[in-house]
Amino acid sequence: MITVENLTKVYGSTVAVDHVSFAVRPGVVTGFLGPNGAGKTTTMRMMLGLDRPSDGSVSFDGRSYAQLGAPLRHVGALLDAKWVHPNRSARSHLRWLAASNGIARRRVDDVLGMVGLTEVAGKRAGGFSLGMSQRLGLAAAMIGDPAVLLFDEPVNGLDPEGIVWIRNFMKQLAAQGRTVLVSSHLLTEMSLTADHVVVIGRGRIIADCSIGEFTSSARQTVRVRSPQLQQLGDLLVHNGIGVRADDRVDGPPAIVVDGATTEQVGDLAARNAITLHELSSQTASLEEVFMTMTADSVEYRAPHG
Numbered sequence: 001m002i003t004v005e006n007l008t009k010v011y012g013s014t015v016a017v018d019h020v021s022f023a024v025r026p027g028v029v030t031g032f033l034g035p036n037g038a039g040k041t042t043t044m045r046m047m048l049g050l051d052r053p054s055d056g057s058v059s060f061d062g063r064s065y066a067q068l069g070a071p072l073r074h075v076g077a078l079l080d081a082k083w084v085h086p087n088r089s090a091r092s093h094l095r096w097l098a099a100s101n102g103i104a105r106r107r108v109d110d111v112l113g114m115v116g117l118t119e120v121a122g123k124r125a126g127g128f129s130l131g132m133s134q135r136l137g138l139a140a141a142m143i144g145d146p147a148v149l150l151f152d153e154p155v156n157g158l159d160p161e162g163i164v165w166i167r168n169f170m171k172q173l174a175a176q177g178r179t180v181l182v183s184s185h186l187l188t189e190m191s192l193t194a195d196h197v198v199v200i201g202r203g204r205i206i207a208d209c210s211i212g213e214f215t216s217s218a219r220q221t222v223r224v225r226s227p228q229l230q231q232l233g234d235l236l237v238h239n240g241i242g243v244r245a246d247d248r249v250d251g252p253p254a255i256v257v258d259g260a261t262t263e264q265v266g267d268l269a270a271r272n273a274i275t276l277h278e279l280s281s282q283t284a285s286l287e288e289v290f291m292t293m294t295a296d297s298v299e300y301r302a303p304h305g
């Protein structure tokens with residue numbers, strides 16, 4: 001179990017991670033979801049003791065990363081697959097890692113087999129494709145047979161076959177009872193990989209729920225067109241209802257309303273003598289839900305209708 005409490009990182013005037021608290025449980029894949037720049041990498045780096053928090057803490061079954069003797073035996077991580085010394089072979093890189101944590105040499109061949117790199121184990125890691133580098137990074141993460149695994153955007157840049165392979169690999173690790181946290185900016189990827197999601201936007205947690213709950217919130221958007229669109233948008237926001245401009249490029253301006261039914265929007269419009277030209281229930285894509293959840297309501301500006 002990973003426990004993140006009040007974790008905060010400030011860089012000058014940028015609050016990269018803003019009082020974040022969540023728990024990551026064993027036996028399931030937890031997705032750490034957010035757009036680029038949301039604070040995922042910074043959070044993971046603080047988890048691993050690579051960056052010092054401005055405030056807050058991270059613990060693994062009650063102990064901080066620094067308190068774990070031979071940390072690779074407890075926590076494995078894949079942050080940047082290309083950090084391997086380019087002239088080292090895959091095998092010598094893993095042997096060096098094993099030695100640094102008092103891990104038996106024979107484990108190196110086990111993990112090479114696990115990720116399918118046995119045949120290229122003697123080759124220079126610098127010549128590896130991104131997919132092979134990712135596999136080597138996974139082998140390194142697994143070297144100490146850790147109970148906790150952290151993966152930062154592991155499918156970035158991979159071909160479809162590589163993506164499916166990593167997805168299944170992470171699911172297997174969770175099925176073995178390990179704690180698996182994987183970051184991504186891709187909702188569709190997370191819906192195929194994760195059981196639970198922690199959603200971060202601008203350094204803050206905006207959702208912490210099962211992937212099922214998260215995706216079911218995709219069914220509740222309402223598309224509205226009105227000659228008084230700005231007025232209606234302001235009214236909805238004033239009533240605490242999430243609103244954003246419809247991003248469809250073709251057709252007349254519209255807004256997309258989250259967390260309210262067509263009846264609620266229609267009644268509110270009628271009470272305020274606002275004319276509606278369209279009021280339709282929409283099945284939002286996950287991307288749309290995500291945008292709504294991460295959008296800052298103060299940034300909303302309705303287009304003039």
Ligand SMILES: Nc1ncnc2c1ncn2[C@@H]1O[C@H](COP(=O)(O)OP(=O)(O)OP(=O)(O)O)[C@@H](O)[C@H]1O
Nearest residue numbers: 011014015016034035036037038039040041042043
């Ligand atoms: N070393 C640093 N110095 C200054 N600002 C930083 C530093 N590292 C990150 N930031 C800022 O902190 C914020 C969060 O960045 P972070 O890389 O954690 O986000 P992310 O969700 O992992 O996104 P990405 O997937 O693009 O890496 C960003 O605004 C980023 O510019």
